[in-house]
Amino acid sequence: METKRLVLAFALSAAVLIGWTVLFPPPKSTAPAARLAATAPAAAPSATTAAPATQTSVPGPAAQAARESAVPVSAGAEELVEVRSPLYTARLSNEGGALKSFVLTHHRDGTGKALDLVRQGPPFPGATLTLDPADPFLARAQKAHFTVEKETGNGVTSVRFRYREATGEGLVRTYVFRDSYVVAVKAEREGAPGAAVGLVLGPGIGNPSQEELASRYTKPGATVTLSASASVDRKANDALKEPLPKGAGLVAAGIEDNYFLTAFLPSGTAAVTLRPVALAAPPAAEGKPAAADAESEVVLSAPNVVATDVFLGPKELDVLEKTRPGMDRLINYGWYAILVKPLLWGLKAIHKVVGNWGVAILVITVIIKILLFPLTHKQLVSMKKMSVLQPKVETIRAKWSGKVKQDAQARTRMNEEMMALYKQEGVNPAGGCLPLLLQMPILIAFYNLLAHSIELRHAPFMLWITDLSAKDPYYVTPILMTATMWLQQQMTPTGGDPTMRKVQNIMPLVMGFLFKDVPSGLVLYWLMQNVLTIGQQMLLNRFTDLGPASMKPKAS
16 A cells, blocks of 8 residues: 555656646746837938048058048948858848848748747847947947948858948947857947947847747746856846846856757956846737736947857757857756756667657667666566555554554554564565656656757657647647556556545546646657556566466466
């Protein structure tokens, strides 16, 4: 009976862990509407470049430099610059020198379109790596049209934007693109020694679909920082109420969702600040109150010059590890990273052979079952022996039933008699619990793997399961999982407390309900575990003395 209680405790623990995310999901961002406030644009400078006056003599170097610094530099209209790489297509605008889009070649968004890491559409500016309008000049420069210089060669593309006002105050912005997800960015302020210059990353990341925003398992965006001591700090959008200075010396600082990351990789003394961006509530619909929304952005600033690498790409383990030491910690596997990484490695190795991530999950489930076979066999044997001893246990309970409620000594003697019975029969009432305790962290590790590993995002299995990281759209696998859990229970004889039996009988329905919206890959793993356990129980019943006589092979 104690083993049954421990089994029930395990199932209830799993139900609480999964149910917590169902009943108390993290706050989600809905489709944003409009910024509450925006910097008022100043008038753009003239789109002409003045020619210097004719000189009767050649000026000295100092005079020439002073004259050139007073020559306005700008362009007449907006110009888009496109940079193509095997990994992405980037589009830059000479309006402020901002990054207008960064479309990943090998990844799709929730609607099946090429995935753009720059959030588009109002109230978002449709650009990132913009200038921080910390003073009037930067505010004007952010709306000004810079001149453009583009150079390509040896697999490297450089794009330089220049802007200068008649006062001599100017800005040069430079991008260097290579065949990687890391882009070198530099902003140099001229004509104002000691003046600050800042770059803004965000707000937001990507363009999540309504279905993704509605899913409690999708994180639409949050700020994240990685310190030199490998400490990771995450701030949800609604948790960032005011600007939060993080200082200098960070390894990375940016915006993430479950699978993608845009982040500064600072160097030198450039300081990071996390900043909330208030978004106005969308218009109320059908008499329902409008809900306010919020996003976050990251600012990197320094006097005169900001030079940094910027990562824009998938949170792929190998990619992050090669980018900077410790960046793999930005994949939020939690406490179970020690299990997730071997599981992911095993799935990758199997996938190379079978070519299907769903099949890879089934195969690795079989491997896990084989590795745990001695322990699970011990668990099943222990449960069978406990069921055989159940009549004797109930006899002892009946003997003391009238006394244990009021007499502590009677309870102690009843427990002593039970332990003597277990010892006499060679049964450990807790012997079947270790496999269950091992299965719990593996189950949670699988959940974290499916929720944060880019390799399984949008990975199809077969037929109607087209995304193992999303729920089963027709709930077929959760229903099969529930049915196999119920069948597994029926194959293990129960006895004792009728209330306990009722709770055990309803547990498969509870677990099926909780699992109906979890990633289908996780349900597939549990379903396969149930099928393998049922097969193991059938073999145990048929070929040992613990099964019913009707299942024994007949003597020839």
